[in-house]
Structures are given as structure tokens and as C-alpha cells.
Amino acid sequence: MLQSDYTTSQLDVLEAEAIHIMREVAAEFERPCLLFSGGKDSIVMLRIAEKAFWPAPIPFPLMHVDTGHNFSDVIEFRDRRVAELNARLVVASVQSSIDAGRVVEETGRRASRNRLQTTTLLDAIEEHEFDAVFGGARRDEEKARAKERVFSFRDDFGQWDPKNQRPELWNLYNARIRKGEHIRVFPLSNWTELDIWDYIRREGIEIPSIYFAHTRKVFERDGMLLADDDVVNRDEEELVFETVVRYRTVGDMTCTGAVQSNAATVEEIIAEIAATRITERGATRADDRTSEAAMEDRKKEGYF
Amino acid sequence: MDILRFATAGSVDDGKSTLIGRLLFDSKAIFEDQLEAVERTSRDRGTEYTDLSLLTDGLRAEREQGITIDVAYRYFATPKRKFIIADTPGHIQYTRNMVTGASTADLAIVLIDARKGVVEQSRRHAFLTTLLRVPHLVLAVNKMDLVDYSQERFEEIREEFTSFAAKLNVSDLTFIPISALHGDNVVSRSENMPWYQGTSLLHHLEHLHIASDRNLVDVRFPVQYVIRPQRATDPAFHDYRGYAGQVAGGVLKPGDEVMHLPSGLTTRVAAIDTFDGPLEEAFAPMSVTLRLEDDIDISRGDMICRPNNQPQVAQDLDAMVCWMSDNMKLGPRSKLVIKHTTRTARALVRDLHYRLDVNTLHRDESAPALGLNEIGRVSLRVTQPLFVDDYARNRLTGGFILIDEATNGTVGAGMIVDAR
Numbered sequence: 261m262l263q264s265d266y267t268t269s270q271l272d273v274l275e276a277e278a279i280h281i282m283r284e285v286a287a288e289f290e291r292p293c294l295l296f297s298g299g300k301d302s303i304v305m306l307r308i309a310e311k312a313f314w315p316a317p318i319p320f321p322l323m324h325v326d327t328g329h330n331f332s333d334v335i336e337f338r339d340r341r342v343a344e345l346n347a348r349l350v351v352a353s354v355q356s357s358i359d360a361g362r363v364v365e366e367t368g369r370r371a372s373r374n375r376l377q378t379t380t381l382l383d384a385i386e387e388h389e390f391d392a393v394f395g396g397a398r399r400d401e402e403k404a405r406a407k408e409r410v411f412s413f414r415d416d417f418g419q420w421d422p423k424n425q426r427p428e429l430w431n432l433y434n435a436r437i438r439k440g441e442h443i444r445v446f447p448l449s450n451w452t453e454l455d456i457w458d459y460i461r462r463e464g465i466e467i468p469s470i471y472f473a474h475t476r477k478v479f480e481r482d483g484m485l486l487a488d489d490d491v492v493n494r495d496e497e498e499l500v501f502e503t504v505v506r507y508r509t510v511g512d513m514t515c516t517g518a519v520q521s522n523a524a525t526v527e528e529i530i531a532e533i534a535a536t537r538i539t540e541r542g543a544t545r546a547d548d549r550t551s552e553a554a555m556e557d558r559k560k561e562g563y564f
Numbered sequence: 565m566d567i568l569r570f571a572t573a574g575s576v577d578d579g580k581s582t583l584i585g586r587l588l589f590d591s592k593a594i595f596e597d598q599l600e601a602v603e604r605t606s607r608d609r610g611t612e613y614t615d616l617s618l619l620t621d622g623l624r625a626e627r628e629q630g631i632t633i634d635v636a637y638r639y640f641a642t643p644k645r646k647f648i649i650a651d652t653p654g655h656i657q658y659t660r661n662m663v664t665g666a667s668t669a670d671l672a673i674v675l676i677d678a679r680k681g682v683v684e685q686s687r688r689h690a691f692l693t694t695l696l697r698v699p700h701l702v703l704a705v706n707k708m709d710l711v712d713y714s715q716e717r718f719e720e721i722r723e724e725f726t727s728f729a730a731k732l733n734v735s736d737l738t739f740i741p742i743s744a745l746h747g748d749n750v751v752s753r754s755e756n757m758p759w760y761q762g763t764s765l766l767h768h769l770e771h772l773h774i775a776s777d778r779n780l781v782d783v784r785f786p787v788q789y790v791i792r793p794q795r796a797t798d799p800a801f802h803d804y805r806g807y808a809g810q811v812a813g814g815v816l817k818p819g820d821e822v823m824h825l826p827s828g829l830t831t832r833v834a835a836i837d838t839f840d841g842p843l844e845e846a847f848a849p850m851s852v853t854l855r856l857e858d859d860i861d862i863s864r865g866d867m868i869c870r871p872n873n874q875p876q877v878a879q880d881l882d883a884m885v886c887w888m889s890d891n892m893k894l895g896p897r898s899k900l901v902i903k904h905t906t907r908t909a910r911a912l913v914r915d916l917h918y919r920l921d922v923n924t925l926h927r928d929e930s931a932p933a934l935g936l937n938e939i940g941r942v943s944l945r946v947t948q949p950l951f952v953d954d955y956a957r958n959r960l961t962g963g964f965i966l967i968d969e970a971t972n973g974t975v976g977a978g979m980i981v982d983a984r
């Protein structure tokens with residue numbers, strides 16, 4: 261008999277699991293959509309979707325919740341990717357939610373549209389009657405996310421109830437909901453930040469340039485480097501300086517910090533991440549710093 | 565590098581979350597900001613040491629009550645392996661979350677408090693892990709620091725558990741004395757227990773052989789999704805018809821003779837397609853797309869297998885069911901939705917044979933119904949044939965979930981023991 265141990269590498273196991281999840285959603289839901297922000301996780305998720313249905317096109321639209329405070333580089337990347345895939349993109353705009361009076365713009369130095377996104381997202385889900393929404397969240401990102409199911413049930417109000425989650429056994433996912441409810445689906449649940457980068461390297465996936473080291477005008481706040489930009493309110497004392505940075509996560513400019521780094525290639529980024537002693541959200545996200553359970557609270561309201 | 569999935573189990577406060585925290589901490593998988601946050605919270609609450617259980621107990625309610633409510637998934641890697649950890653709750657009320665975490669585990673660590681010994685919940689969880697056929701079991705006798713690292717106490721517990729385990733189906737059982745709080749025998753061998761000759765827990769996890777746990781014999785390919793790219797831009801794909809799914813058992817190769825169920829028609833595998841090109845073979849847990857030589861009417865929920873090795877085609881199932889609903893009981897005449905592989909049907913409970921007492925493993929044949937967290941053997945009649953194997957032979961084709969049609973909640977986990 262031929263000797264083969266039929267082992268599967270960790271990236272292949274994670275990819276196979278994610279593909280299975282995507283196909284399950286395509287088979288069981290009527291109107292799924294995939295949240296695509298142009299960030300690394302959603303880029304990987306999109307590649308998995310391409311693989312899951314090949315040679316057929318991806319059988320659902322993409323959606324981006326646009327705060328209007330995004331990095332232009334990322335928006336260009338988003339549009340290019342959508343065009344290449346010939347996909348349909350729904351843009352849900354926080355500015356429109358503000359204009360329609362659904363939410364009120366925050367004011368002051370720390371004003372951010374991060375929290376407002378939840379309303380925009382939930383309104384869009386309702387308007388388009390999406391019943392399943394793919395998100396690129398990973399359990400290694402944050403302690404509340406570490407608790408979430410792959411198929412995460414949301415009630416009529418888009419709320420997550422962490423104390424009453426559906427049991428989820430083997431690879432059997434319960435897709436049953438009533439009208440108005442939906443399921444958030446996280447195919448990358450079991451991936452770590454390092455897995456994402458290893459996969460980007462292995463697959464040769466293109467990513468927006470802000471992930472690589474570049475020179476940028478920034479200022480320091482709470483130990484984070486925020487971009488100097490019209491949309492980020494800044495005090496006189498917060499001095500702008502130029503330095504070499506890259507982004508570890510891509511989100512709203514007002515609450516996403518850059519890290520000082522010279523990593524200019526994917527290989528260098530992997531070496532940097534493998535050695536880092538700080539989590540990606542800890543290093544770069546002001547939104548998680550407001551309280552111990554900030555993410556849990558936002559998720560309960562319907563956040564990503 | 566391969567992946568080992570493991571779950572913790574055991575009674576409340578036996579130290580599961582602390583152990584995971586310790587494992588992550590000592591293997592340097594904790595980041596500075598996570599540690600600072602945990603230190604801050606420990607200080608705020610007046611705990612004199614850093615409470616490592618806070619690394620996994622991430623929900624507000626868990627921190628308020630000091631217990632685990634739902635599974636936390638954590639990840640770490642050593643040069644040997646990547647690990648996916650499911651830290652499960654010990655409280656009986658949250659048994660369903662423990663079952664969620666253990667269902668996919670290659671190994672379970674059942675913790676026992678060295679002072680208390682084997683208690684009912686340790687037995688329940690040990691039983692559940694064997695019912696779920698977690699292939700490897702570690703019995704970690706924890707809090708050895710509180711019993712003066714006594715070999716005698718360890719041996720007592722080992723004996724007590726061994727006699728209970730004799731009644732269970734345990735294929736691989738290892739005992740390790742540890743202190744999760746102080747790190748004895750967690751990542752490295754403890755100097756406090758020179759009498760212990762075995763390896764540390766991490767060493768055991770790194771070196772365990774798991775490749776042979778998978779079923780590579782019985783070809784099982786539940787059809788998940790039919791790929792028909794009618795609007796493909798490439799005309800070469802205009803007539804493409806592929807059957808997508810995740811291999812649940814066996815090894816498939818192009819040219820293999822295969823059988824389609826329910827039709828019973830046979831054909832051959834024309835190709836195993838993926839986005840990255842065709843494959844020479846496919847096995848679990850790969851997600852692939854099969855093309856077949858003949859045009860057969862195949863849809864989601866069907867099964868592809870080998871003509872000389874077929875699953876049971878069954879509408880009558882006997883299964884062990886773990887019941888997980890808090891507002892409804894499972895008894896004769898209960899009607900539910902059943903999801904098995906990629907097939908969904910309706911099921912009627914014909915009979916409840918017995919309810920198990922997890923403490924004694926006594927079978928109570930007079931039990932009228934199963935309540936929350938109870939386990940029993942039932943007979944089900946299903947509205948459509950399912951393609952099943954005994955759960956002991958294949959976790960993926962032998963397991964199913966039950967869904968309450970009224971609430972859409974997942975209320976039962978079933979493991980097939982017999983089918984007709």
C-alpha cells in the first residue's frame with residue numbers, strides 16, 4: 261500500500277472550513293451578502309468566496325458600510341476588486357444616515373462615525389432584506405468575539421444575545437430564522453492575524469498600500485498614531501509630525517491608528533507580526549478602549 | 565503544520581479557564597495589552613494574583629459572576645502545531661455550550677479539583693466527551709498545590725476515575741497532575757512532583773498522534789451545492805456542472821467508480837476541481853467540487869459514496885440524544901426539524917427507550933421525557949431517507965442536530981447508534 265499520511269496543513273484546513281461555511285450559506289439563505297471593506301480580512305473572505313463557487317461567479321452581492329472617513333487608497337482598491345470580479349457592490353453610507361436624520365454626527369475632539377455605522381448597517385440589511393451577512397471578524401481579535409458562533413443569530417433589532425447563543429455542533433449550522441431576523445456569518449472565525457498574512461502571502465493576494473510602510477503625517481493620541489486629515493478633529497497641542505508607518509487594521513480614520521514600521525513587503529509584515537507583543541486591536545483601535553466590554557456592548561447593538 | 569483542536573471540561577471552578585490562561589501565558593501566546601487588561605481587572609477586584617481565567621472569560625456577565633457561560637475559542641501555536649482551544653463552561657446550566665465546544669475536538673481535558681475528587685459534573689462531562697467520541701482524553705488532576713502535591717491523592721483520584729471510565733468507551737486516557745494556578749506540569753515538568761514520571765500537558769498536546777483518527781476508508785461526499793456557472797464569461801464553462809461539498813470520509817480519486825444516493829446509479833469521478841486546479845485525490849476535511857462522467861440528477865442533500873461501501877439509507881434511526889432546550893421536553897410524538905449532513909427533513913420521536921443517569925450510567929426506562937441537559941436513547945422516524953453511518957464510525961455522517969420549529973432554536977444533538 262502506498263504510504264501517505266493524508267495530513268492537511270493548517271491553512272488548508274481553515275480554507276476548507278471557510279469554503280464549507282460559504283456554500284452552506286449560499287444553499288440555505290435567499291439573500292446573503294458579504295461585507296467588504298477593503299481590509300485584509302474581508303479581502304481574504306472575498307478570495308474564499310471566489311474559490312467556493314468557482315467557476316461560477318460569487319452568488320451574492322458585496323456591501324460596504326462607508327463612513328465617508330475611509331482611506332482613499334482603500335476605496336480605490338475596493339472599487340478595483342469589485343470591477344475585476346464583476347460583482348455587485350451595495351454601498352451603505354453613514355453620511356446618508358446623517359442626512360436622513362437617522363443618526364446624529366458626534367462632535368468634539370473624539371468625534372467618530374464608528375458607532376454610527378451600526379444604524380447604517382442595520383438599515384441597509386433591512387432595506388435590502390438580507391438574511392445572512394458575512395463578516396470577516398476573527399475570534400482571536402477580541403475577547404467578546406472569541407465567544408461568538410460561526411452562525412450568529414440576530415433578532416429583529418439586529419441584536420446579539422451573548423447569553424443565549426444557539427448550540428453549534430460539528431459542521432452543522434442552523435440557518436433557520438424568521439422574517440426580519442438575520443444571521444451574521446463568520447467564515448474566518450478560527451483564523452488568527454498571522455494565518456491571514458500567511459494566506460495572503462501564499463495566495464499572492466493584492467492588498468491596499470496602507471498596509472505597507474509609508475511616510476505619513478500623523479499625530480499622537482492615547483499612545484496611538486492617528487492620520488492628520490480633515491476628518492480627524494485635532495487639538496492645537498496635538499502636534500503633527502511625519503514618520504514611517506503602516507496600518508495593521510483598516511477602519512474609520514478617526515479611530516484607527518497606524519503603527520511605526522518599516523515593513524514594506526508581506527514577508528516583512530509576517531516577521532513583524534510574529535514578533536509583536538501587542539494585539540492588533542490593542543495597537544490600533546480607539547473604539548475598544550472606551551471600556552472593558554466596549555466590543556461586547558457594540559456587538560449587542562448590532563455592530564459588525 | 566497541522567491543527568489540534570481541544571476542549572476543556574469538568575465541574576465549575578475546577579480551573580479550566582485558569583489552565584487555558586496558564587497554557588497561553590507560559591507558551592508566550594499572551595500579548596502585552598491583553599495581560600495588562602487582565603492585571604488591571606484583577607487589581608480592581610482585589611485579587612492578589614493575576615487571574616488568568618479572565619483571558620478567556622471575556623463576557624461582562626462572566627466576569628461579574630466569575631464563571632464561564634459560553635465557549636471561548638483561543639488560538640496558539642508552537643513550532644510543532646497550531647492549537648484551537650475551546651474553553652467550555654463547567655456549570656450544568658450551560659452544558660449545551662460545553663457540547664458545542666467538544667463536538668469538534670480531537671482531545672478533551674477533563675479537570676478535577678484534587679481536593680474534591682471525581683464529582684457528578686466530572687462524570688457528566690467525561691461521559692459527554694466519550695458520547696461525542698472525542699478520540700483522546702486527558703484527566704488533569706488540578707490544584708495539586710492545595711493537596712501538598714500528594715502522590716497518594718493523585719493515585720486515589722486516578723483509581724476512582726479509572727473505575728468509572730471502565731464503563732465508558734475511552735480509547736486513549738492520560739492522567740496528569742497539575743496546578744493551573746502555578747503552572748506545574750502545564751508547559752514544563754514540575755519540580756514539586758518528582759514522583760510523576762509522565763510528560764507535561766503541553767508536551768502531550770504537541771506530540772499526540774491524531775492523523776489516524778480520521779475515517780479514510782468509507783467514501784462519503786454529502787452534496788452541498790451544485791455549481792452551474794451559466795453566466796460564466798468563459799464559454800468553456802457553459803455546460804459545467806459540478807457538485808460541491810466537503811469530504812466527510814474516505815479518499816476520492818479521478819476515475820473512481822462512485823454511487824449516487826438516493827438514486828443508486830453508478831458513474832465515475834471525471835475530475836476533482838478546485839479554484840487552484842484539479843486534484844489527484846481528495847479526503848476529509850477538504851472542500852472540493854466533483855465532476856462526474858455521467859449526467860445524473862443530483863442535488864443538495866444527496867450523497868456520493870462507493871458502490872461496495874454505502875451508508876445506510878434510513879428513515880428510522882436510533883440515536884443517543886443530548887437535549888438542550890429549556891422550554892420544551894423531548895418525548896414520544898415530539899416533532900422536530902432534523903439537519904444531518906447537508907440534508908434537512910422533519911423527524912418524529914417514536915420512542916424514548918431510556919434516560920441515562922450520568923452518575924451511575926443507569927438506564928431509566930420509565931422516564932417519560934428528556935429535559936434540559938438530559939441524555940437518552942430515542943427512535944426517530946424521518947420524512948426523507950438520510951444517508952447515515954454509526955456515529956462511532958464517522959462523526960460527520962453519524963451526527964445530527966434537532967431544531968424546534970416554533971423557535972428555530974437548536975434543541976438537540978444526536979449521535980446515531982443504529983439505523984434501518
Ligand SMILES: Nc1nc2c(ncn2[C@@H]2O[C@H](COP(=O)(O)OP(=O)(O)OP(=O)(O)O)[C@@H](O)[C@H]2O)c(=O)[nH]1
Nearest residue numbers: 576577578579580581582631632654707743744745
Ligand atoms: N490553588 C489553586 N487554585 C486554582 C487552580 N486552578 C484554578 N484555581 C482557582 O479556582 C477558581 C476557579 O477557576 P476557573 O479557572 O475560573 O474555573 P473554571 O473551571 O474555568 O470554572 P467554570 O468555567 O465556571 O466552570 C479560581 O479562583 C482560580 O484561581 C490551581 O491549580 N490551584
Ligand SMILES: [Mg+2]
Nearest residue numbers: 580581631632
Ligand atoms: Mg471557566
